[in-house]
Amino acid sequence: MADSHKITISELAKRTGVSEATISRALNDSPRVKQTTKDKIQKLAKELGYHPNILARSMRTNQSKTIGVIISNIANAFFTSVVRAIEDEAAKLNYRTIVINTDENPGTERNAIEMLQGYMVSGFIIASTRRGLDYKPILGNTPAVFIDRMPNNDGDYDTLLVNNADGAKQVVNALIAQGATRIGVISSSVSTAGQERLAGYKAALQDNRLSLDESIIKFSDVQMKNVRQYTSNLLINQACDGLFTADNAILLAAMEEITARKLTGFKLGAFDNEPWFDFFNTPVTAVQQPTIEMGTRAVQLLTTRIDQPEDAGVPELLRLTVNLVKRG
């Protein structure tokens, strides 16, 4: 019963006696309106609690100032942090975000993109869950930036990754420096990042003249169902004195097994770092990904492509650096 009458531009026009066009211009602070008129209109708008209908504006201008963010697994603290940075930077640049979580489900990803097209999103930021997908026909002319994982269409889109191989190598080197000589690894099969991290693991072994044993290289499934079993297998049966987990989700699943079975006598390494790793009973040496930078840069790259397409140049592949955090 409060707002019996919704405040629109035409409502303001009626009340002030000027045309809708003038109201619109005044509200958008156009220089083509006399200052006194502007003042009067803006004052009234504030009094009446006018707020623009973003949907109508988006339709009219054919751009919604909204970024569609498609994330493969929001439960992963890494993505949570990236999304947070995306939202902050987007807000700063006067963009809104709509975040969709795909749970690593390729079908969901495609649906999400198409649904967001219906929202007339100005662009996408995507942590891709399907390696093989050709995004060009789906995205059409809509700008997009890919993060964390390389899409098939590298070359068509700006892509923002970290130096996965180097980071993994740093971790494994640290484990070796801590005395480990037989280091098991549980990597991820779903993302390109997992493959690169595995390559870094191998490089570290080679640099340290440790032999490569394929039987202590494991791959987690999407739901992490097999990680606990692999952990015991590596640390007990395979007698590993080191374990490298290739992402956050894998580490936590492995820690469950380590804690439950009170496994000790090995060095633990991980990709992805969280402040609360400091509190773990089993020390974990990890690389911290630049999540804030990744989210911030992604938005900047995207909005540049949206707002100044001519300035954007050819799509780039950027590699951000990671930081080693030694523990134990």
Add this chain to the structure above:
Amino acid sequence: MADSHKITISELAKRTGVSEATISRALNDSPRVKQTTKDKIQKLAKELGYHPNILARSMRTNQSKTIGVIISNIANAFFTSVVRAIEDEAAKLNYRTIVINTDENPGTERNAIEMLQGYMVSGFIIASTRRGLDYKPILGNTPAVFIDRMPNNDGDYDTLLVNNADGAKQVVNALIAQGATRIGVISSSVSTAGQERLAGYKAALQDNRLSLDESIIKFSDVQMKNVRQYTSNLLINQACDGLFTADNAILLAAMEEITARKLTGFKLGAFDNEPWFDFFNTPVTAVQQPTIEMGTRAVQLLTTRIDQPEDAGVPELLRLTVNLVKRG
């Protein structure tokens, strides 16, 4: 260059020779269209990759099938989990969500609500950050459900809380059972939840005939700047043999101090639980909030109010139960 021509209803009308109205009806599976016509149109729409413009539809129908979610601190794992549940349930009921994080900033909260009004959201789910605010005039007739924190307008809106006092009491009782006799507490001053949890703490002391010492009751600031100092103060200067932290953020800040100064010889309790608390070197007894249930129920309450306002009845205040997880 791919989709040189965007597929709209009028485009489909041209290609099929029928009117836009028929296309619209067919696409919405109206019974007022011949089946064969429907089939033909739906098939073509699929072929051409037609997707409805949600903005146009929302404007026309005056409802966007979108839920505005306003969260006071998304970095808190508790809220992350609730939001996740909200998104899942909303998707199931064919609603979209737009999530805005206010960082406990009251000004941001108000802006967020007004901005989302511009998106014509069908309703709000709000973790309020301002105790004193009267939401009625801002929200108007838009349905809303409040979660985690009691708004001033209880009675006007469905509200979904946990049994804070009881949960805190359970934790403190457990600490006492573990042998603690002088339990310091760091609570939150911003939310109503913090006050209720403090009441639960006091109740537990009373039940166990422990005296209440106001000098070991502290309140965190919003940025948790003072928590580390309080932690040392309580555990060292005040010689507490127990510490109760009233939420996730407070616990983590306290753990920083505990870890840095290697503080031992006390029992730790907390509101909010995370799976990885299992891995901490200092065991923490905590209550797990029903985050999934809270998110799910919030969406159900809200969508009921949106879709069947007559069935919704008077606004309810619901208290969900929490589960104690003993450690140490």
Add this chain to the structure above:
DNA sequence: CTGTTAGCGCATTCAT
């Protein structure tokens, strides 16, 4: 500096 006109894409009367 301001007004008039038109249309974004869609769903919905009211016709037929």
Add this chain to the structure above:
DNA sequence: ATGAATGCGCTAACAG
């Protein structure tokens, strides 16, 4: 069973 016409709220030509 289908079509014609209208308008949601806004901005962008085009006048003047």
